[in-house]
Amino acid sequence: MFGQYFKYVVTYSPDFYVYYTILLLIIITMFLKKYFLYDNRRGKMFPILISDKEKKSEMKLPTTDSLSSQGNQDDFTTPTKPCHSLQSPRVARSLPRPCSPVKPSSPKKTKNRRDSMFDYKSDAARKVELIAKSRDERRLKQAEEKTMREQMMQAMEHATPYWEFAHMISEFKQGVEFKPLRDTDPVVENQITVCVRKRPLNDRESRRKEVDVVSVPTKNQLIVHEPKHKVDLTKYLENQHFRFDYVFDDSCTNDIVYKFTAKPLVKTIFDGGMATCFAYGQTGSGKTHTMGGEFKGKIQNFKNGIYGLVAVDVFKQIANPKYAKMNYIVSASFFEIYGKLVFDLLSKKQRLRVLEDGKQQVQVVGLTEKIVSKVEDVLDIIQKGSLERTSGQTSKNSNSSRSHAVFQIILRKAGSRVVEGKFSLIDLAGNERGADTSKSNRQTRIEGADINKSLLALKECIRALGRKGAHLPFRGSKLTQVLRDSFIGEKSRTCMIALISPGNTSVDHSLNTLRYADRVKELVANDSLDDSQESLAILDEDNDDDDDDFKQDDSMDLSSNEYEVLESNRHVIESCVYFHKMACELYNNSQKEGFERKQYATSWRNLLSEMVDIQNGALIKAQEFCQLLQDNL
Numbered sequence: 001m002f003g004q005y006f007k008y009v010v011t012y013s014p015d016f017y018v019y020y021t022i023l024l025l026i027i028i029t030m031f032l033k034k035y036f037l038y039d040n041r042r043g044k045m046f047p048i049l050i051s052d053k054e055k056k057s058e059m060k061l062p063t064t065d066s067l068s069s070q071g072n073q074d075d076f077t078t079p080t081k082p083c084h085s086l087q088s089p090r091v092a093r094s095l096p097r098p099c100s101p102v103k104p105s106s107p108k109k110t111k112n113r114r115d116s117m118f119d120y121k122s123d124a125a126r127k128v129e130l131i132a133k134s135r136d137e138r139r140l141k142q143a144e145e146k147t148m149r150e151q152m153m154q155a156m157e158h159a160t161p162y163w164e165f166a167h168m169i170s171e172f173k174q175g176v177e178f179k180p181l182r183d184t185d186p187v188v189e190n191q192i193t194v195c196v197r198k199r200p201l202n203d204r205e206s207r208r209k210e211v212d213v214v215s216v217p218t219k220n221q222l223i224v225h226e227p228k229h230k231v232d233l234t235k236y237l238e239n240q241h242f243r244f245d246y247v248f249d250d251s252c253t254n255d256i257v258y259k260f261t262a263k264p265l266v267k268t269i270f271d272g273g274m275a276t277c278f279a280y281g282q283t284g285s286g287k288t289h290t291m292g293g294e295f296k297g298k299i300q301n302f303k304n305g306i307y308g309l310v311a312v313d314v315f316k317q318i319a320n321p322k323y324a325k326m327n328y329i330v331s332a333s334f335f336e337i338y339g340k341l342v343f344d345l346l347s348k349k350q351r352l353r354v355l356e357d358g359k360q361q362v363q364v365v366g367l368t369e370k371i372v373s374k375v376e377d378v379l380d381i382i383q384k385g386s387l388e389r390t391s392g393q394t395s396k397n398s399n400s401s402r403s404h405a406v407f408q409i410i411l412r413k414a415g416s417r418v419v420e421g422k423f424s425l426i427d428l429a430g431n432e433r434g435a436d437t438s439k440s441n442r443q444t445r446i447e448g449a450d451i452n453k454s455l456l457a458l459k460e461c462i463r464a465l466g467r468k469g470a471h472l473p474f475r476g477s478k479l480t481q482v483l484r485d486s487f488i489g490e491k492s493r494t495c496m497i498a499l500i501s502p503g504n505t506s507v508d509h510s511l512n513t514l515r516y517a518d519r520v521k522e523l524v525a526n527d528s529l530d531d532s533q534e535s536l537a538i539l540d541e542d543n544d545d546d547d548d549d550f551k552q553d554d555s556m557d558l559s560s561n562e563y564e565v566l567e568s569n570r571h572v573i574e575s576c577v578y579f580h581k582m583a584c585e586l587y588n589n590s591q592k593e594g595f596e597r598k599q600y601a602t603s604w605r606n607l608l609s610e611m612v613d614i615q616n617g618a619l620i621k622a623q624e625f626c627q628l629l630q631d632n633l
């Protein structure tokens, strides 16, 4: 029927297309009115977004009753559905006014028609909103971080008196990539090896809430974070960088330390050379722990100290078919040098004399040398000597920290007295004891001066070993005298292990230790004295022995003091020539273009501290001598 009507209209009504178009326009307008809004400001139409829920509510138009009940505040229970929710204009218009009393403070404020219009924001508006949002989030995060930082600082202040430094150090460490030494790293063989071992904080330091001021970022680098105060008392860190052959951090065991230090030297003594390994550092820094073995309470495990580990490897080599036919006899000795006195640790601390024969061979007369055939024999000797060394001492007033302990393993061929090879392992006196020279107690001053002197002489001797053919100032101390043959010969090899305590109260001593070790290595690496310099340094060789030094056992005898003062005087003269040359060289280099500022600063500082060391040593001797002359008046 509709079809017939349509056919009729098409056939008989020429205005059909006009009607049809008008009808279509009406439909389109209605559609637009229902689903679109016109934004006057922008002159654009926008489609209305209606959530599914709202669409549903729109479809179910509220009855007058329900609307009035919504409008009744007393019955108001759900403010989440206000009448002016997002609805089409038609629906919105159809709603009666009284529906407005929705609580204005309603937490879920729904959008009205106008709000819905502004849901459609330009990109710029969206971006502004995003920026504002992220700014608010950032501010919130910053506030949270600040609160946390304040809380942490408060907690740290209670936990440690050095919390500010601890905080600065931990911030510094965050920017450092740590790649410490690993057991699998290759062992480099040097004639002189200088390395550093840092021990962990001990119980006493932890109780005092000390801060660990030493970082070991790589296998050969170390940083000391020296706590400092500015004039206005602001705290800051001075980070001092050092480089050595190896640096062992507090997680390294004695086995690892041994692998990179003394182990490579064992074969030296089978090749007819002398090997020497020193442990240098402040009292309590771990010298005995490293050389003698780890402590478990008061009990020391001699098997895992460097003494014991060397013994194991020596016997392994003896069993090696290459050396088995050589018929080596192994013997061991253990003695202590305290000032100018030498004591046998294997013979109830019997006092020994050090003499030099016509061929400049130094002999420790009467020293017990026990023949050993297995590792256990050596461990017995180490145990006996160590107990002898520490017996009758309290840790506070320990003589062991003021004496040098020398443990030697000697190789001879069966039936011969000739030494084929010797490994000397030395646990040096605490280096801070050398600074005891200003103390009023005369004995302490003398001890301090002796330690200072022996450590300076030791450094000079190692330097001389590095500078082949240079003058060997071995007469500078009893220690270097008895070790004379360790510093001569092409085949001699030396290793120094500098031990440091990590606590902030030890930082000055640790820096002293590191500077000493640094100079030993740096001079080995950089020194290239020319012949004229060497010839200047030889003066002493002709200086015929004033054997007083060897024949007298009295520690403070006038003539030996005079000898030492004159020796130090000569040493100062020689060093002045050397310093003058080096200082000129450094200065001239600094005038050249593109000179390395950092290298210059380090070299100049080291040169000056070396000069100060030598002059201080001479000053101590001169003061002692003045005092002695006065006492003898």
Ligand SMILES: Nc1ncnc2c1ncn2[C@@H]1O[C@H](COP(=O)(O)OP(=O)(O)OP(=O)(O)O)[C@@H](O)[C@H]1O
Pocket (backbone or CB within 6 Å): 198, 199, 200, 202, 250, 281, 282, 283, 284, 285, 286, 287, 288, 289, 290, 294, 295, 398, 400, 401, 429, 430, 499
């Ligand atoms: N690497 C380490 N790991 C753990 N503990 C260590 C380490 N080094 C040292 N210690 C501990 O620190 C303490 C002091 O060490 P040690 O006696 O070896 O110092 P020292 O330098 O020989 O002192 P002294 O000059 O008085 O003989 C010991 O209790 C030792 O166990």
